Amino acid sequence: MTANFFQARGPSKKKTGKEKESIINPSLQPWVEKYRPETIDDVSSQEHIVSVLQKTLSSTNLPHMLFYGPPGTGKTSTILALARQLFGPDNFRTRVLELNASDERGISIVREKVKNFARQTPRAETVASDGKKYPCPPYKIIILDEADSMTQDAQAALRRIMENYARITRFCLVCNYVTRIIEPLASRCSKFRFKPLDSSSARQRLGNIAAAEQVPVNQAVISTLISTSSGDLRRAITYLQSAARLSGATEPPTPIFPQDIQEIAGVFAQTVGVDVPPTQSGDEDIDMADVTPLTVKADLRGFDLIRETVKLLIREGYSASQILIQLHDIIVEHPTLTGRQKSACALTMAEADKALCDGADDELWILEVALRVHKVSHPE
Known part of the structure; x- marks a missing residue:
């Protein structure tokens, strides 16, 4: 879901026209990236978090934040959307550093990459190329994805950096298990708990994506996508894209059935609520x-x-x-x-x-x- 982990989203070399076209061509993107929320208003099923961040966005007084919850619930998408609304597409490259602690999680990374970026004074605001005006507050944002994979020493080193450079740098820790974040680090952040997506929100988002991609799916297929993904919208979108690719591999395209989703997800069909005559002791046969x-x-x-x-x-x-x-x-x-x-x-x-x-x-x-x-x- 994220870029190359522990790699800054900073200025890159100028791309040739052909390279640029291949990068921005939507048809070549995974759907989870193509339909990633552009603004925090687009985030599904996290109404309380969205309302709090909207107020934060209007005041531009952003605290250190800790996003935690199950996979695929929108944690990374939310902070990226918030950063884009704060800085705009041009300043985003120089004001936001996105790292993933599951790749490089030792204390040396915190001392080198994180500290070096945190201590730099933010560059002057540039005029947005899209003509819009963005708040662009006088600080940078460091996003540490999968922060619960960081070692104890790395987390301990991070808390001092958060204190020393709080005037010009804000941190957002993203994790699945908040109990793996040391308490001194968690206490320095505002906590936001992301819930698994409810069925109605997931159904609506999947239906919109299927309509946008002109993939004919019925409600039974969408229900199967939701049940097999267990509240993980990212996984459900990936299953939908895989099914669409298999469907379009033939001419004419074959219809998508719930069994196709189960096959892609690696689950076996089961009878929900097995209807078997009870035994003499009143217990039901469930071998x-x-x-x-x-x-x-x-x-x-x-x-x-x-x-x-x-x-x-x-x-x-x-x-x-x-x-x-x-x-x-x-x-x-x-x-x-x-x-x-x-x-x-x-x-x-x-x-x-x-x-x-x-x-x-x-x-x-x-x-x-x-x-x-x-x-x-x-x-x-």
Whole structure:
């Protein structure tokens, strides 16, 4: 989503006409960049943050800021849009430094790149080439994306720089996990929490993009985009662009179906709210065979049925982590399983997740989880 991380968005060499055309040609851009909000008013589903920043924009008295929240909720887009509205397209290049701490996150980067940029006196305001007037306050902005990836030493060094150069430089820390930012650093910033996009806002934005790109999609496809992206609008837009490319690869273009989105997202189709007759004990059957679209032999039962289903899932290329995520969601939302049964299933999946992270075999652990879930949901 961002430029080359820990690289300043500063003045660059003059491009030739051909190079410039290739850079600004919208048809060559990823849609997540092409439809990135230009102003903070375009940011979706973050009304409280937008209202606060609008007041800040009018006063141009910007504090140090800390943006945190799930991926794809508009954190980086918001600060970039705010910076453009403050400085304009021409001054933006000299007043804004955008770095990404997930690439280079050590203390040397803070001491060199960050400190060198922070200590420079802002250059004189230039007349905007588009004829508009921008506030252009007398300070610069340093955007530290993925700041939660910075080492403890780097964060400790940063707090002194924030104090020394606060008169001419403002910092905006962008992260997913605010608990990984040391408290002395977080206390120097105004915190803004970004929420996952609600379905209506995501639906509207995806519909607008599909209409602008002349991609015929129905509401079922958009609903699938939203459900598979889990509130991450960036991921949903990427899925939509991938589906559009696959659809346009044939002549005439083929329609886009929800199954295409599921295939792109790497999720397997599942029955939402499995409708299976309850067992005698009142518990519902939720073994792995109920949540997969794959067909297995009808004469298989019990262990053989579960083993065959897991084998087919793995052979189809579905990742073990994706299977665990979808199975977890089904169990948590299941209407008839008791809290104790759900807890037992959750512990099993936690154990499997740890084993998979340590390099265990995918198929064996998915089979283990499926058998334990089947045992929990079918008490003797």
